[in-house]
Amino acid sequence: MGSINREDDSKITQPLIEDSNGRTPKEEGIDDNRDQENNLTRRVWIESTKLWHIVGPSIFSRVSSYSMNIVTQAFAGHIGDLELAAVSIANTVIVGFNFGLLLGMASALETLCGQAFGAKKYAMLGVYLQRSWIVMFLSCFILLPMYVFATPLLKLLGESDELAELAGEVAVWLIPLHFSFAIQFPLQRFLQSQLKTGVIAWVSLATLVIHCLVSWLFVNVFQWGIVGIAVALDISWWVLAFGLFLYTAFGGCPESWHGFSMQVFHGLWEFVQLSSASGVMLCLENWYYRILLLMTGFMKNAEIAIDALSVCMNINGWEMMIPVAFFAATGVRVSNELGAGNGKAAKFATEVSVATSTIIGIFFFVLMIIFNYDISLLFTSSSAILAAVSDLKYLLAFTILLNSVQPVLSGVAVGCGWQAWVAYINIGCYYVVGLPLGFLMYRVFNLGISGIWAGMIFGGTAIQTLILAIITMRCNWDKEVKIFIISILALI
Template sequence: MPSNGAIEEAHVPLLEDLASPTAPLKKERVEDEEDKVLAKRVWIESKKLWHIVGPAIFSRVTSYSMLVITQAFAGHMGDLELAAISIASNVIVSFDFGLLLGMASALETLCGQAYGAKKYYMLGVYMQRSWIVLFVCCIFLLPIYVFASPILKLLGQTSDVAELSGIVSMCFIPLHFSFAFQFPLQRFLQSQLKTGVIAWVSLAALVVHVMVSWLFVYKLQLGVVGTALTLSVSWWVLAIGLLGYTLFGGCPLTWSGFSIEAFSGLWEFVKLSASSGVMLCLENWYYRILIVMTGNLSNAEIAVDALSICMSINGWELMIPFAFFAATGVRVANELGAGNGKAAKFATIVSVTTSIIIGLFFWILIMAFHNEIALIFSSSKPVLQEVNKLSALLAATILLNSVQPILSGVAVGSGWQSYVAYINLGCYYLIGVPLGYFMGWIFNQGVMGIWAGMLGGTAIQTLILIIVTIQCDWDKEAEKARLHLLKWGDTEQQH
């Protein structure tokens, strides 16, 4: 036992130190240093993030602008033409767009983690497997284009809209097959941070789209058929441009030519692609169902036009969160592949915070210009009035979408696709769709009720993803990524 004197001696320096006038200054200096270190880490991570996000936003906005330009051309032909293009693109094309985009996102997990682990050869083989799987899937999905008209009638669309939408859908078949090659190419290049080339090729495709649209619609007078065909031309320009860059020396580390190994392990790849596809297509189809449900309301043509305009604006802005989705998936996958769990967590925090700030900006913009936002698509006064009524829901959807896709990007980067697919199924289709139905028809709230109910499903899904992400053990995820690469890389390591 120490003596009382020893106790006093032990306590005196501590008390003196606490009483010292320099102690608060030392504490402030330590806090300042910590703030500087944190600010530096945020700056470094933001630069890495925006290296992907910047070109990704540009390429996605230009790609989506092709659809917006097509809808604008159709909208100035008449309300029926706008409804046909909107239904064909937002229901028929988006049905398989969501599935194929989701299936291609398996590459974000595999290529991202392989690139982080410096196993470069694996990326080219993965992409070729994805081409095979997506092309076969395109063949199986072809009947939805061929039989679009009876399908839309079965879903409750009016006869004239369904017939014209069926004709437009047939013109979208080349566009449909371009997805099988373009989506894997984009993810292959993004995973190795070659985002600049995607942006430049997207710009070239947009310029081609504007020129071809002018030629087909105004010079050749091809009407709504010509308007639809322009999308197929432009998207194939995009696919061929990215393919040319890859094949002719743009990726010397990750592309070493076509390989017979692409045909091995296809069943495992199909299963991973399918879980990725289900996860993302359940999200992508969700608001397309909103348009179909609206088509069953009274005065459906005006309601569908107004809602399609809102969905187009939402889709345009959604290209920014989708860019963050891609960037977050790449950053998380790269860091997990390199074994840096804490860096993956920090990348997630920075990405979500940045996206929320951007979402708030667009929320304010929509609320401030709610009377004018539809003029680019239509000059019809009833349509403009209906869009004005829906602007508050549009703003809320944009704000919520500044969080949800980024968390989905974390899921893709971590390989949680099958788990999140169940969350999406429950929140969207067991909660959101029934809630939208009850608010729209049972409570007679029309399109606003349908949208508000379905927005509730998105809010619940986002909340669950937030909880899952917060509780994640990132070191454990890094170890899982290492084991994942060993499982998928056996063939390539033997090469």
């Protein structure tokens, strides 16, 4: 025992070896850990700054655009209930269907322009923009019959003759708005990929102000009624499109915009394929919740259920502006880093974006559970509807939480160019699993609207989010850089 104690004492009293800076190995290890922690904190701060440089203006611009529809519905509501219903259906069913498809097609630019910008192939951004315009305009012409034949289509869906005819008239007057998407959506992605998000926010704000003034002028002063509402919306969306184009063409993007070029017709077919995959990927998600409303409409005594679900979808729609902004920002950040050949930086950008959006989603999850009743009062004062919304608060909260992660993972897919794969995943999760499960829980288990929604959320959205998370975690980022180099050479 004594010898052991003496050995221990000798070890204790033995002087520690110091380095050239006078630090012991233990102290050096502590300093290294601190340096690593400080380095990680610094990296997170730098990446968050880059991310919010895109997210902040994107949220603002999307809320402004969303608010134009709210203003339009408010003016329609002051004209009459039938006019409000007609404008709502024209916007939700006709415009909403095409909006999702065209918005998805434009997201191909997030992949190509983002990667080209990261690779400093600035001249190619303008070429990609023009290719997108060609594809988008052709798509607008293909989709045009939905506006022209909106009345018989709505009657086929079960709407009353009076409502279908008025909504069909509104849809025809909204054809100019439809074609504005072909200009505006690609321009937004073109500017976002170059981190020129501030101009999008300012133009969106100016457009919202103009929309309010023009709507008031056409409806209250000129007394043009529902036609004035539609024309005001047309003008506002074209103001937004022209505002972004004028900035781009007249000095805002000197490196990436060199005027119109015949080079746009080279590699056009490959661009069509990517745009089509992007359109299918996003429109499948966009239509999913519209089908939820449609399925609710076939329930017995569905009026309260539809109203309650509409309130929930409105709340979810406002909050979704945040994750949709993260979707855009993540696509830009990932594509920029892949274009620059920085696979590890693309991975880190993904991790920071997912973590940030999830934290925000948890905040709104808790907020919705605690203040569900008070938030619902913004949309209705009916005690029956408020009670029905309260019954759905947990489903709404979980939807908000899932939607804080899923769009970010979709943004990673856009940044990497995985749109075709995600389109297949969406078909399987949403329409092969989610919809049948929702219908089963409604018809077989008699769970009503809660069953439909729960089946669609946990059978569709949750599974899709899990699959995308697994794919992202297993991604070989160095391989994605090599794939980018091959793909961009094919499209130049």
